Amino acid sequence: MKTAVVLIFTLGAWVRAADDCVIAETEFGLVCGARKKATNGEDFVSFLGIRYAKPPLGELRFAEPQNPDPHDGVFDATTPGLICPQTDRPLSPQLENPPMGEDCLRINVHVPLASLPDGPDRGGRGKPLLPVLVFIHGGSFAAGSGNPDVHGPEYLITKDIVIVTFNYRLSAIGFLSMNSKYIPGNAGLRDCFFALKWVKRNIRFFGGDPEEVTLGGLSAGGALAHLLSISPATQGLGLFKRGIYLSGVGIGNFFSAAPLYPKILSLTFLQGMGISSFRSAKTIHQELINAPIEKILEAQKYVQNRTGIFLFAPVVETPRAGFTTMLPKDPEALLTEGYGKDITTLFGFANNECQAFKKALIDGNLQKILRTVPVLIVPQNLLFTSNALTIPVLTMKVSSEYFNSSLPTLEKFLPLCNDGLYKYPALRSVDKRLAVSAAPTYIYEFGYHGEVSVIRQVLMMDWPGAAHSEDLPYFFRPNLFYEIMKPDKEVDELAQPDPDSRMRLWMTTFIANFVKTGSPSSNPSAWQPAGPQLEYQSIEEPMQYKFQPAYPYLREKKKFFDKLYKIGRVEVFG
Helix, strand or coil, X not given: XXXXXXXXXXXXXXXXXXXXXXXXXXXXXXXXXXXXXXXXXXXXXXXXXXXXXXXXXXXXXXXXXXXXXXXXXXXXXXXXXXXCCCCCCCCCCCCCCCCECCCCCEEEEEEEHHHCCCCCCCCCCCCCCEEEEEEECCCCCCCCCCCCCCCECCCHHHHCCEEEEECCCCHHHHHCCCCCCCCCCCHHHHHHHHHHHHHHHHHHHHCEEEEEEEEEEECHHHHHHHHHHHCHHHCCCCCCCEEEEECCCCCCCCCCCCCHHHHHHHHHHHHHHCCCCCCCHHHHHHHHHHCCHXXXXXXXXXXXXXXXXXXXXXXXXXXCCCCCCCCCCCHHHHHHCCCCCCCEEEEEEECCHHHHHHHHXXXXXXXXHHHHCHHHHCCHHHHCCCCCCHHHHHHHHHHHHHHCCCCCCHHHHHHHHHHHXXXXXXXXXXXXXXHCCCCCEEEEEECCCCCCCHHHHHHCCCCCCCCCCCCHHHCCECHHHHHHCCCCCCCCCCCXXXXXXXXXXXXXXXXXXXXXXXXXXXXXXXXXXXCCCCCEEEECCCCCCCEECCCHHHHHHHHHHHHHHHHHCCCCCC
16 A cells, blocks of 8 residues: 655644545544545545554453554555454354454544545635434344445445444453453443544544534444433533434343343353353453453354343443443433433334344244243343243233234244334334423334345345345445345436335435434425324335324334333333
8 A cells, every 4th residue: 555645734634645545644643544436426535444442352351442552654444444253144144254353443434535624635624524424333232343344335425424333342242241340241332432432532533523423323233322322421422413223222122231131141151151150250250351252252152052032232230440331220211311312313113124034033943932931922121120920921911912822933923023122112212202302303114125135135035025124225335245146236326217226315315314404304394203193204115205103003012012011110220
């Protein structure tokens, strides 16, 4: 890579190097990004794999993130950084993971070339700063990355916003809780918090406005983004003013913040590691930080095989010296108390979420498991906040509502999964925001069945409507899909007759509108904030607004889960 610098302005200014390299100053040193082309032919620059925290190695494996050391010279930010240690790619174990390692706390910044400040061919300092979208990747708190293989900026970058993605510690490294002063849990959530603070301090150097940041995420990333919005640790810092939570919220039913949940996972993990749980917290910590990462990954597989659908996930913490307390109490309580009420919010979910998991559920013999352990039809968030008296009642009610009080089947489980894990938690979150007169809250349900679907291509399956994460490729380019699957064509933004193209144009437009203004539509009457009727936008066809109150089935299931929660949330904590 050529690094001959033509011109340097002042601290934080841009410098021009060779045509294949654009250099920026950050608080820790110069970084060199690569010029690329957006789908509309315009130039943008990607800065990839910048360290936002010190590598969490050795004693830092479970520790609070720390600032990276300043670097001399120019850091090569033209290729993606390491992804955090993980096992198979979600949904597609046949694809190899990119290079991974624990030196993975890396951040990516994408910015239109024309909007970069202080360049010799880009105008002066009077250029306005752009709004910023920070997006947290999903992957069940255990997989994925913010790299452009899945989160390609080529679509959204055409809307004059700055896009930021990053990696965070995953699975046991990121979310194991021993409830001790050494491993209190939530390391991955602290990474996200730390990345946001890096953005606050540095995004101006890239032409982004630190006062106009939207925090978004999908699935587990949506849950983390939502938790950050309600965490007492983030209040008053001005880290972000808007939130986009897609197919995942902080009170989601695919994990539980109840104390028993992380206890079961930690004991099972120690079994997989061959470490006695009766040893001192200090000794356990020392063994875990000395263990090779390969052994950690094997123990994670052991946990998955033993516990099935239970995941390492965010926990309610006891305040500990040396650690930022992210979740001092039940996220439900934080929502009820109005934390995050000033964040203008967009919730989204797919109409047929759990079809994406059907093959995995078949391979895992879920139907047999549910018939053997019927209490597992109860959403996890309730299973761990209930007691011996209420669990049988919950099981009976769920069985009656979704299985006609007969033996569970996979086909009948999928609607329960859709409603209980994704739709109801989002609607419950909206309810709680309405109760505290929060900032405007918008909802969409994505039901468009397009030609380009990463999940359907990988699984070689089909289904009506849209499944989990099928909205994502309409605003982030799935570069891995185009590289591996080599489809006959890529949707073309200018080919207006193509429905997929028009859907992509619409999705990127309303996401960008929300990032810029706090409203997804430039026509306020076409998409209004949700009210008591839980009005939402049904996205079934491109460019067709279908704003309506929650439909009868959704209202009926919401009432059912409201009643279920009153029965099941008997063990209040935090």
